[in-house]
Amino acid sequence: MKSYQDVLNSCAEIFRTVFSDPNLLVSATTSASDIADWDSLAQIRLLMTMEQIFEIQFSLDEVEDLQNLGEIIELILTKVNQ
Numbered sequence: 001m002k003s004y005q006d007v008l009n010s011c012a013e014i015f016r017t018v019f020s021d022p023n024l025l026v027s028a029t030t031s032a033s034d035i036a037d038w039d040s041l042a043q044i045r046l047l048m049t050m051e052q053i054f055e056i057q058f059s060l061d062e063v064e065d066l067q068n069l070g071e072i073i074e075l076i077l078t079k080v081n082q
Contacts, residue, residue, distance in 0.1 A: 002080050007054075007073045014049050015069075018042060028070030047072075054080050 008028065016024045019037055032038040038046075047058055050072070056079040066072055 002054075002077065004073060004077065007076050007080075008069075010053060011050065011069060011073060011076075014046060014053060018045050018049060026069055028073065029068055031068040050076060056080060 008026075012024075012026050015026050015030075015035075016022055019035060019042070024035075032043070035042075047063055051057055054076055056076065058075070062075055066075070
């Protein structure tokens with residue numbers, strides 16, 4: 001069973017990879033407005049990488065209203081801990 005912190009740590013690595021910034025710091029409140037390069041294409045790359053890493057699938061309905069990394073983590077946790 002994955003913990004919130006496990007998923008946050010994994011997501012932080014995903015963000016560093018997608019945004020090509022090894023020093024990028026993210027938290028549960030990090031949103032697209034906090035990262036200049038976080039556009040719709042980056043969002044797709046983030047979600048696709050998360051799906052691969054966590055071996056899950058997101059539906060469009062699940063991801064269209066996500067506001068920040070914390071909400072993404074909560075969604076991942078519901079899927080990986082089923």
